[in-house]
Amino acid sequence: MQTSRPLFVPVILGTTRQGRMSAHAAELLVGEIGKRPSVDTELIDIAELPLTTRDAGESTKDAGFSAKMNKADALVIVSPEYNHGYSGLLKHVLDSCLKEYIHKAVGIVGVSAGPFGGTRVIQNLLPVMRELGLVTIFWDVNLAKVQNVFSADGKLLDEAFLPRIDKFLKELLWMAKTLRQGREQIPLD
Amino acid sequence: MPETSTKSKMICPRCGIEMNHHSDKLVYPADAKDIEQVDPDLGGLVEEFHSCPKCGGAASRHSWESSAGASATPTRESDG
Numbered sequence: 001m002q003t004s005r006p007l008f009v010p011v012i013l014g015t016t017r018q019g020r021m022s023a024h025a026a027e028l029l030v031g032e033i034g035k036r037p038s039v040d041t042e043l044i045d046i047a048e049l050p051l052t053t054r055d056a057g058e059s060t061k062d063a064g065f066s067a068k069m070n071k072a073d074a075l076v077i078v079s080p081e082y083n084h085g086y087s088g089l090l091k092h093v094l095d096s097c098l099k100e101y102i103h104k105a106v107g108i109v110g111v112s113a114g115p116f117g118g119t120r121v122i123q124n125l126l127p128v129m130r131e132l133g134l135v136t137i138f139w140d141v142n143l144a145k146v147q148n149v150f151s152a153d154g155k156l157l158d159e160a161f162l163p164r165i166d167k168f169l170k171e172l173l174w175m176a177k178t179l180r181q182g183r184e185q186i187p188l189d
Numbered sequence: 190m191p192e193t194s195t196k197s198k199m200i201c202p203r204c205g206i207e208m209n210h211h212s213d214k215l216v217y218p219a220d221a222k223d224i225e226q227v228d229p230d231l232g233g234l235v236e237e238f239h240s241c242p243k244c245g246g247a248a249s250r251h252s253w254e255s256s257a258g259a260s261a262t263p264t265r266e267s268d269g
């Protein structure tokens with residue numbers, strides 16, 4: 001196993017909506033991942049990706065996004081819940097890759113203005129993750145009433161979320177290390 | 190008989206070493222030329238996924254491209 005290569009765990013901000021509170025959540029996750037030794041991260045804002053909407057699937061692949069997914073050992077997806085579902089543009093972006101995801105870990109952060117913390121969007125994303133070859137973990141982060149969780153400038157107002165994020169990341173990183181070993185060392189046959 | 194005994198290894202385009210074949214996925218063809226390659230038992234095409242033990246890069250190819258004598262160069266090599 002290549003122990004000298006740090007894990008790469010980017011955070012995907014899965015909405016393009018103006019005034020999105022999920023951006024604060026994504027920045028919080030980037031900060032918390034960045035505190036971990038031997039783990040690199042960065043924010044991937046789907047609003048910044050130059051994907052066409054005149055086609056769909058892998059034919060829309062953006063080289064930069066593909067390279068980051070290829071390098072990634074795990075993903076954190078921060079998704080708001082819109083009408084009980086995920087953003088159509090998040091799905092459009094995710095569908096642009098496949099081989100880049102296979103046997104990599106994913107954790108989901110659900111964000112909502114209401115009291116359920118994105119539980120429904122997380123449930124809706126799980127079968128999509130599975131079909132993309134990603135391996136889901138059993139910890140989620142649920143940010144309910146997100147307008148009360150962050151200040152207008154993105155400061156976390158309730159530090160009770162930090163222990164849960166810690167558990168979420170520990171599980172995700174364990175899975176990332178384990179799956180890297182599997183991808184690179186354990187043959188299918 | 191293990192399939193690996195008749196298959197060529199993919200070679201990482203960055204590191205030049207053999208990649209590890211760690212996953213197969215059943216995909217359904219959209220192009221007419223690919224329909225000819227459908228596995229009648231599985232009902233779709235088998236796509237293989239490989240990772241480089243050194244750099245971690247990913248690559249894939251259709252399973253029929255991996256038979257002995259086929260090029261070891263990835264057909265859909267890593268973008269990163």
